Amino acid sequence: DSGVTQTPKHLITATGQRVTLRCSPRSGDLSVYWYQQSLDQGLQFLIQYYNGEERAKGNILERFSAQQFPDLHSELNLSSLELGDSALYFCASSVTGDSGNEQFFGPGTRLTVL
Amino acid sequence: AQSVTQLGSHVSVSEGALVLLRCNYSSSVPPYLFWYVQYPNQGLQLLLKYTTGATLVKGINGFEAEFKKSETSFHLTKPSAHMSDAAEYFCAVRSSGTYKYIFGTGTRLKVLA
Numbered sequence: 001d002s003g004v005t006q007t008p009k010h011l012i013t014a015t016g017q018r019v020t021l022r023c024s025p026r027s028g029d030l031s032v033y034w035y036q037q038s039l040d041q042g043l044q045f046l047i048q049y050y051n052g053e054e055r056a057k058g059n060i061l062e063r064f065s066a067q068q069f070p071d072l073h074s075e076l077n078l079s080s081l082e083l084g085d086s087a088l089y090f091c092a093s094s095v096t097g098d099s100g101n102e103q104f105f106g107p108g109t110r111l112t113v114l
Numbered sequence: 115a116q117s118v119t120q121l122g123s124h125v126s127v128s129e130g131a132l133v134l135l136r137c138n139y140s141s142s143v144p145p146y147l148f149w150y151v152q153y154p155n156q157g158l159q160l161l162l163k164y165t166t167g168a169t170l171v172k173g174i175n176g177f178e179a180e181f182k183k184s185e186t187s188f189h190l191t192k193p194s195a196h197m198s199d200a201a202e203y204f205c206a207v208r209s210s211g212t213y214k215y216i217f218g219t220g221t222r223l224k225v226l227a
Contacts, residue, residue, distance in 0.1 A: 090158070105158040108156075
């Protein structure tokens with residue numbers, strides 16, 4: 001158990017809908033990362049937050065947004081969902097956002113768009 | 115720009131045999147390098163990391179990796195494979211001064227009895 005929690009575990013929805021994925025980092029970790037893992041794209045870095053501020057952006061679509069709240073939990077919002085958004089979404093956390101920090105991964109949320 | 119290449123999307127070894135998973139990286143500045151393991155239906159778990167200092171890094175479960183700057187490589191090895199090593203392995207790079215992690219496409223390790 002990494003100490004990172006993600007809810008829900010599974011999510012099934014329809015095209016065009018909007019969903020919110022939630023992540024609680026390990027106690028004491030200030031940085032949160034979001035990743036998308038799909039069969040065809042592999043593990044893609046989406047976005048990183050550090051202590052409530054966006055720090056780095058990866059391959060995140062404009063239909064997706066995220067935020068980190070004062071209590072350090074984070075939410076990833078996916079809107080106008082398409083079939084291709086079906087994937088495993090991982091959240092990870094680290095103590096700070098520094099380059100050498102280890103990331104601790106949550107168990108993931110499996111999103112299925114029908 | 116950073117990039118990571120993992121050679122071989124699938125590797126099979128016999129139980130007790132040497133495990134060698136290859137990772138080459140590209141980075142214009144000193145890199146931080148990581149190996150993660152993912153078991154079925156689970157998140158990723160750090161095996162080992164290289165930041166600075168000793169180029170041979172030992173990790174959990176008997177794995178180790180050597181940072182070779184001249185070859186831009188960070189291959190993962192284990193002297194003797196165990197059935198429980200069957201999983202997917204990801205190499206990742208993060209250049210100092212940046213915040214983006216770049217992951218390789220993963221290598222699925224199969225251990226044969």
